[in-house]
Amino acid sequence: MNFVEDLKWRGLIKDISSPALEEKLNKGGLTFYIGTDPTADSLHVGHLSSFLISKRLKEAGHHPILLVGGGTGMIGDPRPTAERAMISKEEVKKNFEGLKAQVERLFGFEVVNNNDWYKDINIIDFLRDYGKYFNVNYMLDKDIIRRRLDTGITYTEFSYMILQALDFKYLHENKGVDLQCAGSDQWGNITAGIDLIRKSTGDEVFGFTMPLVTDSQGHKFGKSEGNALWLDKNKTSAYKLYQFFVNVEDSMVIDYLKIYTFLPKEEIERLEKSNKEQPELREAHKALAKEIITFLHGKEEYDRAINLTEHLFQNKFQDLSKQDIEDLFGNEDIKEIEANKNILDVLVGVGAASSKREAREFVGNNAISINGEKITDMDKVIDETMFIEGSYIVVKRGKKNNYIAKMK
RNA sequence: GGGGGGAUACCAGAGCGGUCAAAUGGGGCAGACUGUAAAUCUGUUGGCGCAGCCUUCGGAGGUUCGAAUCCUCCUCCCCCCA
Known part of the structure; x- marks a missing residue:
């Protein structure tokens, strides 16, 4: 099974800009980027799947760059429902530092900040050099904008896709980036970048997205009691994260193993069988939680989470000492x-x-x-x-x- | 600019002078059954000193013995005409 076949088997490819990309992905050697805006000082479970794809790409011989949007974070990527509250510049800066440190530690990606190139572009140059490539009709046709037309969208957020397209172009020209990958909600922004690069330079670059991870009801996956599950153990403990994954629905656990772990196909198929034949063992759930916690927080935190789980769920309190607690x-x-x-x-x-x-x-x-x-x-x-x-x-x-x- | 409709608890949505802490559904929480799963069933879902009291029905005033319900003004949303 080659790399792309594995991605497909895991259900990680939704949109792909060109069939020609598949061969390049299998071959290795691409420089690609994935972006996130500094809306908080830590990533959460919702980010995990696309970051893990980047990790997979890295292991398949591609070079990852993470763009943390120090500039775009001050603008706000349009959500389908309503305008975002603006984040203060200080907050953005603080969040940027948090994310940078976290991603370097967890994934080992090179981190860049789009504010570094925005700060040298003045408003007239922006409109002349980039604005001219964006027909408003084209922008209005993007799904995310269309969905906002009846409720309203400010000029600020409307401009967001131009910035993201500009990022892609900048990274293409200065870092040799030929591929952008992201969650499926970013498809419009990715194609905006591909089109900008083609129109302005004639170069062909690529993009692909992965499907939004949901539960069996189609709800966005990765929230506990409505709260985000952070990848920072000081914000969400390893135990809480462990509990979240070990409690996942049976009908979804195999899908999540494919998305969130690096376990090979044979092992996942074995777990699928186990889940079907001896569901009460919860082997698949435990494996899912183990893989994720160990990856994020290490073996020691995982052991603590397990230990805590055993005491709490088996009511073993009498033998605990103060120190144990x-x-x-x-x-x-x-x-x-x-x-x-x-x-x-x-x-x-x-x-x-x-x-x-x-x-x-x-x-x-x-x-x-x-x-x-x-x-x-x-x-x-x-x-x-x-x-x-x-x-x-x-x-x-x-x-x-x-x-x-x-x-x- | 003209005309009309609306804002009710987490969400949707009834109520249109007292019997309203406010129907119903969804969601949440808990119990039972299980496997820390799903489905199902049951209970519960403003607060407190809890058979009683207090604060809620967009905001501010007013009428009344008594208002979510009537009146006035304000804010915001939707629809139709121009």
Whole structure:
């Protein structure tokens, strides 16, 4: 199976600018780029699939460049629904530094900043040198713009595709970039760049996109309770990330293994069989979570996540020492609460319930346990003796939600 | 510029003077069943000192014993005509 066949098997190719690209991809030696705007100081799970493709390309002998849009980040890539809130220049700068460090560490890509070339282009040159290549009719015809016409789009965001096209041209001319890859929402911007380069230089460059990763309902994949799952372990702990992937739906787990891991076809097919024949072993899920956590955070963090998982899900708290707890929960959010408080106050204090009314509901539903012991009495007082070595309690809500608190 | 319709809890959407903390559906959360899966069923989904009280129905005033419901002004959205 050659490289492109493998990509196709993994379901990683959606749009491809020219069939001629396939042969080039198999051959190796291309310099390509992938871009992201510094909207936050860390990547999240939503970015992961396209960055992993870049990693695959790198391993297939191509040279990756990551463009972090220090300039485009100040403009805002149009979303299908509504205008973006502008990010302050300081924020963009801070985010840029965060992303640069993260990507260099995780992926080892060369990082460039489009602000470095924008700063030398004045407005008249911009309109003369680039604006002339963009007929407004052409721009209006792009799906992303068309979807915004009824709700409105500002001139600022409307201009975004010109900037991204300009990036492609700049990198083509100065870095020898001949290929851009991205998620499918970037297709319009990619083709804008390909067209600009063809019209202005006559050169043929390429682009391809990968499909948006979704769950079985077609919803965008990679959010937990509506919140982003960050690739920075200080923002989303390895344990939380592990839990997210180990809980993925059966019907999707094989697709995700193809997208998010470098496991070979034979191994994934074996896991597929295992999932079908002995689903209760959850082998495929565990492999998925393991591969991702080890790749992002290393073996040690993975081991901690597993260890924590075992203690939390098997209610093994009695044998834990204070030190064990500190080691295990080191990266989790540890709240401080006072002893001798009513269970309802504890639940709210630890974040397990958002109000006492809700706390009552959880206790009434038999959903709460402390250090593995079910609590059914609303008037239960959590005294010092319940804190492990006078320090910690582990509050569990439902099957999967755990909270740790330290005695104040 | 003229005419009309609308803004209700996370979302959609009923309510159109008291019985409204506000129907119904979706989503969320929890329980049961399981495999930390899916589907299904059940409960729950403003807050609190919880058989009671407090704050909510775009914003500000007003009428009334009493307003999400009526009146005035303001803000925003949609539709039709020019």
